[in-house]
Amino acid sequence: MQKQKAAVVTPGSFFIPSGRSSSVERVVEQMLPLVPEGFDIRIYGVQEPNQPVKGSLDGGLPVYRLQGGTRYASGVIRSLLEWKPGVIDVQNRPWLARRIKQAMPGAKVVSTIHSLTYISSPYADRLTAERMLLPMDEIVVNSEYLKKELAVRHPLLVHKISVNPLGVSLLDFMPRWNPYSEALRESKLVNKGWQGRRVVMYAGRLLPIKGVHHLLGALPEIVQAVPDVMVLIVGSPFYSSSRRTAYEVHLHDLAELYSNHVTFVPFVSYPAISYWYHLADVVVVPSAEGEAFGLVNVEAMASAVPVVASDAGGIPEIVEDAATGILLPQTTLEEGLGPALIRLLCDEQLRRSLGQAGRLRTAQYFQWKHTAARWHEMMQKLDLQ
Incomplete structure (x- = not known):
């Protein structure tokens, strides 16, 4: 037929x-x-x-x-x-x-x-x-x-x-927490000169609605509590252009006093982005209202990395609060993001349990x-x- x-x-x-x-x-x-x-x-x-x-x-x-x-x-x-x-x-x-x-x-x-x-x-x-x-x-x-x-x-x-x-394609993302994965991750960190660093990652376009400024605004609090923290900001304002925007310049200005704690990585194509997820201890998704889904959430969860995200749009349909990550009301991002990240960065067992639950949830539903x-x-x- x-x-x-x-x-x-x-x-x-x-x-x-x-x-x-x-x-x-x-x-x-x-x-x-x-x-x-x-x-x-x-x-x-x-x-x-x-x-x-x-x-x-x-x-x-x-x-x-x-x-x-x-x-x-x-x-x-x-x-x-x-x-x-x-x-x-x-x-x-x-x-x-x-x-x-x-x-x-x-x-x-x-x-x-x-x-x-x-x-x-x-x-x-x-x-x-x-x-x-x-x-x-x-x-x-x-x-x-x-x-x-x-x-x-x-x-x-x-x-x-x-x-x-x-x-998400599970095969494209290496999950944390098994011995081989952790050894490979440690080797990557050594190659970057980041051995011993705890890594917070943002991945996505650099737009005001994505809320990256909330992450950088919390830097003083995070650095004081976790002096070895490294914040990775992976992305650019545009998919196919290196043109800079006023917002991107503003983000670099916010990070200027903490250059030892912030690394900007321009747009990374798929599936090469999985390399950076593998380095992360926590992934941050501080989006404003209107985030319909957010592939970064399932990509982080596929990597067995816990997510700290706003409760914007469709994100609560993906990230389960206290099960696969931490959800924060959008109105509390300014004061709540720093403590949530500090909590996870200081508790490896919690990161492990949330990350492994996220990988399982992704395998079952996403x-x-x-x-x-x-x-x-x-x-x-x-x-x-």
Whole structure:
């Protein structure tokens, strides 16, 4: 029997597979090769200079690359009209999903929403967002938090919304606490000249909403209590540019008096980021409201490293307070982050128990194979309607 055709349309911002892209492309790259049999899947993305028009992901899943910029949408629609898939999943570009639905009213079109960004100002007011999403056959989000936010803003959409949490590849992240791992980690620390240091890590973009300033603001308190602490800040303001921002400059200014305790590491591609997680004793996720999911949480937990995070957005759906990490109310980050980190840095047994519980929770609930199986089930139901 001929397989049903399913297209997955990426935002057209980053070439895939590349490793140097946003979390949206990472979801596509990591999840789709694990989708169970049943669909003939094509991925659509942007073409970079000197790259072939057709490529593939692991396992041979085809990637069709089209011209970017203003030509991307029309190129995608032309290609879809030629191939005629029955199901089309558009990743994080609701306006493009609506254009595709207008061009192909007989297809089942899914708008997968990764955050509130493209359905909020300045990209869209509430009325515009609703007009984009109402024609969709399904809306997929990555957390119950995001589903609730959408339902509050757009009650007419409630019956269309499904939740598919994201995941991690356990094989990409070496867990702490077994003898081999600890010996390798110690060797890495010696190579860095950080032997004997206790390591706090932040990983992600350097944006005010990510709350990195809260971590650096707590430095005086942390250094006084844990004089051997090393704070790793891994990331840049942008995925594919080294351009600096005023906020990044501000972070360097905050760290200036503690240069022996802070190391900035520019953007690290995936899965090379796992090297840095392996060095960490604690990972910090001090995000503000609007963090829909946060892959850094599951990546830290896959590394058996406890997480200290705000209770923003969908984070409490991932990090269990006092079980796999410590959750702090957003309003208490300024005064609460330092004591929480000091507590963990001074208690190796607590770090071990929280970290091991995090690895187990990730294995049970947050692997890409789980995300892929749910995606497969959702697309099958749509295709049968």
